[in-house]
Amino acid sequence: MPSIKAMALADAERVPPAWLQPLLEKNFFEDCPNHPLSNCNFFCTVCSDRAICTGCLPDHPGHQVIQIRKLSGHGVVRVADVEALLNVSDVQPYLHNGHHVMFLNKRPMAGRGRAGEIRCEECERALLDVACRFCSIGCKLAALPEDLDFTVSFAVPPESDSESGGSDSDYSADGDRPSGLTRTSAQEGGEAGTSAASKPQTTVAAEPSSGQHRQNNNSVPKNI
Ligand SMILES: [Zn+2]
Ligand SMILES: [Zn+2]
Ligand SMILES: [Zn+2]
Incomplete structure (x- = not known):
C-alpha cells in the first residue's frame, strides 16, 4: 500500500508542464x-503568452x-518536437508530410463519428491504434483529473532516449498502414472522403494546403 506522500509525489509527477494549457488555448x-x-x-x-x-x-x-502545423484545418505538433517534453505515448499519432503528428485539441465530429472499437477516453472519437x-x-489533459488510478501521466519516462527509439519503431509500424491514416484524416473534413478514395496515398499530404481553407471557418472557433 503506497503512502499518502508517495501517492502525492506520483500525482505531482503526472502533471503536465505549466505551458501546456496555454498552448492548447492559443489561436x-x-x-x-x-x-x-x-x-x-x-x-x-x-513565455507562453501568445502565439508567435x-x-x-x-x-x-x-x-x-x-512549431504548430495544420492538418485538416486543426493545429498539430510533431511527435518528435514534443515527446522529450511531454509523455504523449498514449495519444493517437497521424502521418502528415512524412512525420508523425498529434492534434493539440479534440475536433468537432457529428455524433459518434466513424465506426471503431478503440475510442478516445475523453471525447469518444474512433482511434486507429490499440x-x-x-x-x-x-x-x-482533460482526462488527467478523472484518472484516479494514475495511469494518465505527462511525465516523460527517465529512459526517454531508449523509449523514443522504441516508440519510433511503433510509429513506423503505424506508417505501414497509410490507408487507415488517410481514411481517418479524410473523414475529419467530411467532403474530403471522396478524394481520399480516389487518391488514397497523397490525400494526407495534400490536405493541409487544400483543406485548410475550406475547413477553417467551421472548425477553428469550436476548437478554442
Ligand atoms: Zn520566449
Ligand atoms: Zn511576430
Ligand atoms: Zn478525444
Missing part, C-alpha cells in the same frame, strides 16, 4: 500583431519553441 495561424504579414505558428514554452511568428523568434533567445487512449493532447 494559431493568425496575423502577428508585431509582424502583420506573418502568421503565428510558433509557441514559446518559456518567425519574426518574433529572435525575441526568444534560448527559449524552447514549438495502444492509444486519446485523440489529442487536449483530451489527455
Whole structure:
C-alpha cells in the first residue's frame, strides 16, 4: 500500500508542464500583431503568452519553441518536437508530410463519428491504434483529473532516449498502414472522403494546403 506522500509525489509527477494549457488555448495561424504579414505558428514554452511568428523568434533567445502545423484545418505538433517534453505515448499519432503528428485539441465530429472499437477516453472519437487512449493532447489533459488510478501521466519516462527509439519503431509500424491514416484524416473534413478514395496515398499530404481553407471557418472557433 503506497503512502499518502508517495501517492502525492506520483500525482505531482503526472502533471503536465505549466505551458501546456496555454498552448492548447492559443489561436494559431493568425496575423502577428508585431509582424502583420506573418502568421503565428510558433509557441514559446518559456513565455507562453501568445502565439508567435518567425519574426518574433529572435525575441526568444534560448527559449524552447514549438512549431504548430495544420492538418485538416486543426493545429498539430510533431511527435518528435514534443515527446522529450511531454509523455504523449498514449495519444493517437497521424502521418502528415512524412512525420508523425498529434492534434493539440479534440475536433468537432457529428455524433459518434466513424465506426471503431478503440475510442478516445475523453471525447469518444474512433482511434486507429490499440495502444492509444486519446485523440489529442487536449483530451489527455482533460482526462488527467478523472484518472484516479494514475495511469494518465505527462511525465516523460527517465529512459526517454531508449523509449523514443522504441516508440519510433511503433510509429513506423503505424506508417505501414497509410490507408487507415488517410481514411481517418479524410473523414475529419467530411467532403474530403471522396478524394481520399480516389487518391488514397497523397490525400494526407495534400490536405493541409487544400483543406485548410475550406475547413477553417467551421472548425477553428469550436476548437478554442
Ligand atoms: Zn511576430
Ligand atoms: Zn520566449
Ligand atoms: Zn478525444
